[in-house]
Amino acid sequence: MEKLRTTYLGLPVSSPIIVSSSSLTSTSDRLKEAEDSGAGAVVLKSLFEEQINYYSSALTATESYPEAEDYIAYYTRSKSVDEYLGLIRTAKENLGIPVIPSINCLSSGGWVDFAKQIASAGADAIEVNVFFLPVTSKETSADAEKLYFSLIEKLTKTINIPISIKLGPRFSNILYMIDQFYKRGAKGVVLFNRFYEPDIDINNMTIVPASVFSTESELRYVLRWISMASAQNIKIDIAASTGVHSGNDVVKCLLAGADAVQVCSVLYNNGIDHIRKMNKQVAEWMDKKGFKHIEDFRGRLNYLNFEKPTVFERTQFMKYFSSHE
Numbered sequence: 001m002e003k004l005r006t007t008y009l010g011l012p013v014s015s016p017i018i019v020s021s022s023s024l025t026s027t028s029d030r031l032k033e034a035e036d037s038g039a040g041a042v043v044l045k046s047l048f049e050e051q052i053n054y055y056s057s058a059l060t061a062t063e064s065y066p067e068a069e070d071y072i073a074y075y076t077r078s079k080s081v082d083e084y085l086g087l088i089r090t091a092k093e094n095l096g097i098p099v100i101p102s103i104n105c106l107s108s109g110g111w112v113d114f115a116k117q118i119a120s121a122g123a124d125a126i127e128v129n130v131f132f133l134p135v136t137s138k139e140t141s142a143d144a145e146k147l148y149f150s151l152i153e154k155l156t157k158t159i160n161i162p163i164s165i166k167l168g169p170r171f172s173n174i175l176y177m178i179d180q181f182y183k184r185g186a187k188g189v190v191l192f193n194r195f196y197e198p199d200i201d202i203n204n205m206t207i208v209p210a211s212v213f214s215t216e217s218e219l220r221y222v223l224r225w226i227s228m229a230s231a232q233n234i235k236i237d238i239a240a241s242t243g244v245h246s247g248n249d250v251v252k253c254l255l256a257g258a259d260a261v262q263v264c265s266v267l268y269n270n271g272i273d274h275i276r277k278m279n280k281q282v283a284e285w286m287d288k289k290g291f292k293h294i295e296d297f298r299g300r301l302n303y304l305n306f307e308k309p310t311v312f313e314r315t316q317f318m319k320y321f322s323s324h325e
């Protein structure tokens, strides 16, 4: 659909709807299905630093020779990386839409060489799925933030394809973080990742995983930050992620100032070809409102452009208590 054409990370995309990093983007067949269903781009399943380290240590646990351990660690790492590079190459051969690999970083060091290989395999951009979980009270917030900054500095110095940072939703000042990413050369941010969360089963008194899928109501938190971030005069692209479940949700994100949206849970629940329905809903809304291009309405309701921006600032319920007594 011509009217849905836009750009993300400087790349032309046929739709603002991008398939998020997940198992939905881990095989060539599924990637092709995403393109055929009208996805504007695909973000490949992340290669996890943790995963590689885990496989290496599981294999080396039975070995007692340090040289063997080094070799196995090297081999398993190379194998995972090779398979991932293979997926990128095949995707680039088979698809016309941008292919964006994703790397999951826990430490700020080891990923730079891998990023170089990703770029050489033909990736159009890289998404960095980064989460440093502080596990001690001795580490300050500033220390944790520095890890993000140093990772981005290393990556932007090493590769010249666009880099976007997929962030978790909690920081003291998300806007400051985005500005710092931009100053270090990042071209985009994804607001936000939705992490695995533990829950507690009180009958069996054990820890269980909470649902991995989002609900549509989770989009509201994302909308606030997109509205605020897109009004900051930071020339960075913003992709909405978490709770985008329908074409109407896509419209909301674009009105708030997003450049693109990423979808995952809704495709697990309805199939990858649900993108077709979402694109249609966006196009129909545009027709109804008389918009020919996404740029005609993107950001219309962001923090700067909405006539009462304080609605985005309101975090407390003071005003609402009176009506719910």
Ligand SMILES: Cc1cc2nc3c(=O)[nH]c(=O)nc-3n(C[C@H](O)[C@H](O)[C@H](O)COP(=O)(O)O)c2cc1C
Binding pocket: 020, 021, 022, 023, 045, 046, 047, 102, 129, 166, 192, 193, 194, 212, 213, 214, 215, 241, 242, 243, 244, 262, 263, 264, 265, 266
């Ligand atoms: C089964 C599953 C696997 C996922 N794997 C990844 C991953 O490898 N890398 C990543 O950055 N995010 C991963 N995610 C997070 C999604 O990309 C997405 O950010 C999150 O689900 C929120 O979007 P949604 O509300 O559209 O589901 C995964 C999510 C699910 C449900």
